[in-house]
Amino acid sequence: MKQLIEALKKSRRTAALTGAGISTLCGIPDFRGPQGLYAQPDAERIFDIDWFDRDPSIYYRGCRELVYGLKDRSPGPVHKALKHLEDIGGLDGIATQNIDMLHQKAGSSTVWEVHGSPLLHHCRNCGRAATFDEVCAMLDGKEAAFVPRCPVCGAAFKPDITFFGEALPEKAFAEAQALAIRAEVMLALGTSLTVFPAAGLPRLTLQGGGKLFIVNAQPTPLDRFAVRRYPDLAEFAEAVLSLRQA
Ligand code: CNA
Ligand code: ZN
Numbered sequence: 753m754k755q756l757i758e759a760l761k762k763s764r765r766t767a768a769l770t771g772a773g774i775s776t777l778c779g780i781p782d783f784r785g786p787q788g789l790y791a792q793p794d795a796e797r798i799f800d801i802d803w804f805d806r807d808p809s810i811y812y813r814g815c816r817e818l819v820y821g822l823k824d825r826s827p828g829p830v831h832k833a834l835k836h837l838e839d840i841g842g843l844d845g846i847a848t849q850n851i852d853m854l855h856q857k858a859g860s861s862t863v864w865e866v867h868g869s870p871l872l873h874h875c876r877n878c879g880r881a882a883t884f885d886e887v888c889a890m891l892d893g894k895e896a897a898f899v900p901r902c903p904v905c906g907a908a909f910k911p912d913i914t915f916f917g918e919a920l921p922e923k924a925f926a927e928a929q930a931l932a933i934r935a936e937v938m939l940a941l942g943t944s945l946t947v948f949p950a951a952g953l954p955r956l957t958l959q960g961g962g963k964l965f966i967v968n969a970q971p972t973p974l975d976r977f978a979v980r981r982y983p984d985l986a987e988f989a990e991a992v993l994s995l996r997q998a
Contacts, residue, residue, distance in 0.1 A: 753991040755980060756965045759937050760837070760995065765844045767935035768834055769928075769953050773942020773968055774985060775852050777828035780818065784944045785969065789818070801917035805876065808908040809897040816896055819851070819870050819911065820888055827858035829989035830941055835859045840997040844935060847928035849943060849950050851913045864928040866950050868921055870911035873900075877907030887911075920949065932956040938964045942985055945972040954978075 760766060772782035782788045789795045797803040798814035827835075835858045837843040845862035846855055851870060855863040873882045880902050882890075887909060890900035900909045914920055928950075932938060938957035945951040945966075954964045954974055966972055966981040967988045975981045982988060 753982060753987060756939075756967075756982065756988070757991055757995065759963060759965065759979070760842065760992070763842055763935075763937040765935050766837065766842050766937045766939065767844050767931045767957065768846045768939040768941055769932070769943060769950070770830070770834075770846060770848045770850060770855070770941045771943025771945075771968075772850060773944075774830035775825075775828065775850055775854060776942070777830065777985060778825050778852075778854065780822075780825060780852055782942075784946070789814075796916075799913065799915045801915040804908075804910060804915060808876075808899045808910070811910075812891070812899050813896045816891070819913075820891055822852050822870070823884075823888060825852065825854065827854045829993070830985050831855055831858035831860070833989040833992035836993050836995070838862075840995060845927075845931045847931055847950070847953055849947065851911075864924040864931065866920055866925050866928050867914040868912045868924075870913055872912045873909040874912065875902035875905060875907050876910050878902060878905045880904055882909050925949070928953055929956060933960045935960070935962045938962055940964065940966045940968070940972070940974065940978075941988070942968060943972070944968070944970065945974050 776782050783790050797810050804811050831854050846860055847864045847866055849867050871884050873887050887900050932953040933956045935957045938954050940954050958977055964978040966978045967985050969983050
């Protein structure tokens with residue numbers, strides 16, 4: 753990790769792009785890792801907007817644990833390491849593809865959720881909002897296929913998570929792009945770098961003259977553009993947590 757740590761010490765503006773891999777250390781499965789959700793039948797339908805509108809129970813059944821179990825999850829070593837990097841100076845912000853709200857729980861202040869978040873849900877018909885806690889309360893004690901519905905019009909509540917077939921949240925993605933363009937060092941952490949347009953963010957850093965480091969167990973399509981790819985996220989977190997203020 754020496755080369756990465758030296759680059760972090762020198763960098764005045766570091767950005768991080770995080771993915772599901774950093775949360776496997778908290779017990780949350782990823783999509784494309786060996787134990788990922790994509791090993792499950794129907795997985796591709798869970799976050800697909802057309803399937804949601806056809807049958808929202810596919811999402812609610814598939815995500816009962818992954819999304820609505822999040823109230824009991826705590827940040828892991830990589831979330832804590834990025835909060836530490838912010839505290840000692842140098843971290844400009846985080847763009848995350850994750851929908852688990854764990855960077856915020858760890859105390860990071862600049863987090864752009866480029867795939868949205870379940871913090872709010874909205875009625876697919878009339879747009880009425882429901883908070884994550886309200887939806888959790890509706891699901892409590894119900895069978896796996898239960899769909900929480902709008903009390904006004906009866907349509908399904910959908911989380912503000914970006915599903916396949918939907919546009920990314922505009923402001924979050926624009927801020928993430930700005931972060932990537934101005935970064936001297938971009939850390940791509942626990943992401944397969946295969947879901948676009950988020951996976952294109954590290955390229956903006958390279959085009960802006962910055963350096964890319966990847967920490968991910970499996971190879972990624974951007975490995976050849978990175979200074980290096982390291983496989984071990986726990987080791988990365990440990991090395992960053994031992995950094996002291998410059
Ligand atoms: P992905 O495509 O599932 O890739 C995750 C990557 O992390 C894989 O390449 C793994 O090899 C790697 N990985 C997993 N665990 C470790 C580990 N302990 N150490 C090192 N590497 C590890 O996930 P992406 O985030 O790239 O894909 C984008 C999707 C997944 C986003 O839309 C997310 O919203 C979505 N997702 C998010 C969560 C979450 O919020 N925690 C969980 C599952 C899926
Ligand atoms: Zn409604």
